Amino acid sequence: MQTSKNRQFILHQRPAGTPTTDDVVLEEHSLAPLAAGQVRVRNAYFSLDPAIRGWMDDTPSYLPPIELGTPVRSTTVGEVVESLDPDFQPGDKVVAMGAWEEFSTVPGAMLSKVQDDNRFPLHYYANILGAVGLTPYFGVMDAGKPKPGDTLLMSAAAGAVGSVGGQIAKLAGCRVVGLAGSDEKCDWIISELGFDAAINYKTCGLIADAIARACPAGVDIYFDNVGGEILDGALLNLNSGARIVFCGAISGYNSAEPVPGPYNWWQILARSVTVQGYLVSDYVDRFPEGIAQMGEWVEQGKIKFREEIVDGFENTFSAFLKLFDGSNAGKLILRL
Amino acid sequence: MQTSKNRQFILHQRPAGTPTTDDVVLEEHSLAPLAAGQVRVRNAYFSLDPAIRGWMDDTPSYLPPIELGTPVRSTTVGEVVESLDPDFQPGDKVVAMGAWEEFSTVPGAMLSKVQDDNRFPLHYYANILGAVGLTPYFGVMDAGKPKPGDTLLMSAAAGAVGSVGGQIAKLAGCRVVGLAGSDEKCDWIISELGFDAAINYKTCGLIADAIARACPAGVDIYFDNVGGEILDGALLNLNSGARIVFCGAISGYNSAEPVPGPYNWWQILARSVTVQGYLVSDYVDRFPEGIAQMGEWVEQGKIKFREEIVDGFENTFSAFLKLFDGSNAGKLILRL
Numbered sequence: 001m002q003t004s005k006n007r008q009f010i011l012h013q014r015p016a017g018t019p020t021t022d023d024v025v026l027e028e029h030s031l032a033p034l035a036a037g038q039v040r041v042r043n044a045y046f047s048l049d050p051a052i053r054g055w056m057d058d059t060p061s062y063l064p065p066i067e068l069g070t071p072v073r074s075t076t077v078g079e080v081v082e083s084l085d086p087d088f089q090p091g092d093k094v095v096a097m098g099a100w101e102e103f104s105t106v107p108g109a110m111l112s113k114v115q116d117d118n119r120f121p122l123h124y125y126a127n128i129l130g131a132v133g134l135t136p137y138f139g140v141m142d143a144g145k146p147k148p149g150d151t152l153l154m155s156a157a158a159g160a161v162g163s164v165g166g167q168i169a170k171l172a173g174c175r176v177v178g179l180a181g182s183d184e185k186c187d188w189i190i191s192e193l194g195f196d197a198a199i200n201y202k203t204c205g206l207i208a209d210a211i212a213r214a215c216p217a218g219v220d221i222y223f224d225n226v227g228g229e230i231l232d233g234a235l236l237n238l239n240s241g242a243r244i245v246f247c248g249a250i251s252g253y254n255s256a257e258p259v260p261g262p263y264n265w266w267q268i269l270a271r272s273v274t275v276q277g278y279l280v281s282d283y284v285d286r287f288p289e290g291i292a293q294m295g296e297w298v299e300q301g302k303i304k305f306r307e308e309i310v311d312g313f314e315n316t317f318s319a320f321l322k323l324f325d326g327s328n329a330g331k332l333i334l335r336l
Numbered sequence: 337m338q339t340s341k342n343r344q345f346i347l348h349q350r351p352a353g354t355p356t357t358d359d360v361v362l363e364e365h366s367l368a369p370l371a372a373g374q375v376r377v378r379n380a381y382f383s384l385d386p387a388i389r390g391w392m393d394d395t396p397s398y399l400p401p402i403e404l405g406t407p408v409r410s411t412t413v414g415e416v417v418e419s420l421d422p423d424f425q426p427g428d429k430v431v432a433m434g435a436w437e438e439f440s441t442v443p444g445a446m447l448s449k450v451q452d453d454n455r456f457p458l459h460y461y462a463n464i465l466g467a468v469g470l471t472p473y474f475g476v477m478d479a480g481k482p483k484p485g486d487t488l489l490m491s492a493a494a495g496a497v498g499s500v501g502g503q504i505a506k507l508a509g510c511r512v513v514g515l516a517g518s519d520e521k522c523d524w525i526i527s528e529l530g531f532d533a534a535i536n537y538k539t540c541g542l543i544a545d546a547i548a549r550a551c552p553a554g555v556d557i558y559f560d561n562v563g564g565e566i567l568d569g570a571l572l573n574l575n576s577g578a579r580i581v582f583c584g585a586i587s588g589y590n591s592a593e594p595v596p597g598p599y600n601w602w603q604i605l606a607r608s609v610t611v612q613g614y615l616v617s618d619y620v621d622r623f624p625e626g627i628a629q630m631g632e633w634v635e636q637g638k639i640k641f642r643e644e645i646v647d648g649f650e651n652t653f654s655a656f657l658k659l660f661d662g663s664n665a666g667k668l669i670l671r672l
Binding site: 059249264266269 | 390395396397398563572577582583584585588594595596597598599600601602603604605606607608609610611612613614615618
């Protein structure tokens with residue numbers, strides 16, 4: 001396999017607020033020969049995730065910032081085309097910590113092979129069998145410590161992680177209430193996904209009061225993808241001993257100003273709350289367990305999920321921006 | 337025993353910022369006859385704690401706000417003078433959830449009897465054998481999940497809870513670094529209490545950098561009594577999987593404006609941190625264990641503590657204000 005050119009979305013400068021095409025620029029570069037231990041993957045799908053926005057900032061986080069002048073980091077799914085790692089052969093289907101580029105060249109250690117690769121469509125590994133499934137799986141089942149009868153409040157409940165997480169919590173015996181940004185989304189999570197109740201946070205009035213009405217027995221687990229005012233409203237409704245699974249904070253990702261923690265921070269003490277900073281990567285040793293369980297639930301029809309697949313490598317960046325205005329209908333995937 | 341008059345410090349209005357003598361007023365009232373189940377205690381000591389300031393606000397917390405027109409709630413130590421609860425007899429020494437008043441009249445359920453009352457001076461039960469000892473005991477040993485070799489960072493380390501908590505962490509095998517507000521306090525926690533290092537947060541420059549220098553292996557447990565900038569500095573130095581024992585937030589107690597949570601809130605996620613909202617009252621079933629262990633350490637000379645005893649009931653309120661300018665030298669106790 002001989003390819004010499006590689007189109008890439010390069011991070012040229014760090015965004016202030018919502019990223020623009022001055023920040024992220026499509027360029028074409030030559031591919032360098034493989035070094036020892038490296039594997040070249042022809043990317044087939046990109047998983048477009050809110051977390052990528054955080055990696056564009058120059059602030060300490062769980063992964064280093066994306067270096068300026070390099071392609072935008074992304075989970076990708078693709079096929080090995082060339083390998084100097086004996087564990088990978090051309091033709092292998094893999095999930096990579098790659099980037100927004102046609103070909104990603106990575107050490108074998110940053111790849112995982114898709115097992116049993118005819119059982120599910122390949123792009124499921126950029127969705128329900130990838131971080132989108134594993135994040136809510138370990139977040140709800142492990143960090144959330146659900147007990148039957150608990151009330152779980154899910155933020156961004158029509159989003160990729162939230163919609164799956166709510167269904168997992170139902171399977172764990174919880175009463176599940178979701179927050180979403182339109183009546184249509186609220187209808188969907190109740191009628192299609194089986195949530196017990198839903199709150200349209202754009203029209204509900206004071207969020208804390210709306211949560212109180214929807215959760216008359218209080219909230220035992222708050223799964224936080226958003227931060228901001230919704231987190232503050234949730235904090236006023238937590239039961240003593242409640243758990244917050246702190247999985248994301250998308251409300252602040254595009255802020256150019258420092259974003260403070262919740263104003264109701266004191267409630268964490270007053271209600272003996274446990275806040276668990278949650279990264280799915282902490283569970284990497286248990287991914288096989290998670291993929292097996294999620295695959296089984298998917299085959300049994302117990303977990304439903306939506307995806308919006310945008311075609312065309314050149315549309316990667318414009319598709320990514322959908323995450324921040326809420327216009328994507330389900331997990332956002334780019335198909336090259 | 338016949339007493340008809342009772343002097344009390346009454347909460348007349350909710351303080352905006354630091355409480356004043358317009359907010360808390362000394363008055364004399366008549367004592368009502370005891371009702372069924374009630375016990376009358378002649379107070380000998382008040383434990384003057386920062387938490388009392390929080391109870392003066394009309395915000396939801398772990399105890400209801402002090403009602404306007406009633407005496408200021410406080411832990412007290414004293415002697416039963418009259419009882420309509422068969423579990424208590426005149427002469428019993430007790431710890432009460434009472435108030436700033438000469439006589440507190442409470443249901444027996446809000447009292448605990450001092451066991452073996454000649455073993456320690458009575459006022460120890462307003463100090464090392466009361467909340468001041470039990471709060472750091474369960475906070476460090478249970479909520480903090482210490483492992484030998486961990487680095488524990490203690491805020492307000494020369495304060496009542498912090499100075500004891502640091503010594504407990506040393507007994508648990510931790511390296512202990514304390515933050516305090518003067519060189520004299522820093523010297524004291526190292527030379528007298530055995531802390532490994534100390535930071536004068538008033539003169540150290542950027543707090544995050546000073547913590548980094550004092551904790552070269554990072555911080556595994558941050559015991560937070562203060563919130564604010566010190567919490568933000570600690571968050572930038574936590575190791576992955578670190579624990580925050582959220583025990584207090586005195587930096588914000590007298591603010592008239594809403595105080596946000598930490599600006600470095602995101603680091604809780606990025607470093608997989610567990611924040612444990614911590615109330616010693618959650619451990620009430622284990623108080624006998626805690627009192628026994630603290631008593632043993634005190635007798636063995638393994639835990640040192642300081643106290644500042646202010647004499648005179650009428651000085652209660654002015655003594656309380658010392659907590660907020662840091663002028664008290666050790667646990668603050670009022671002796672009637």
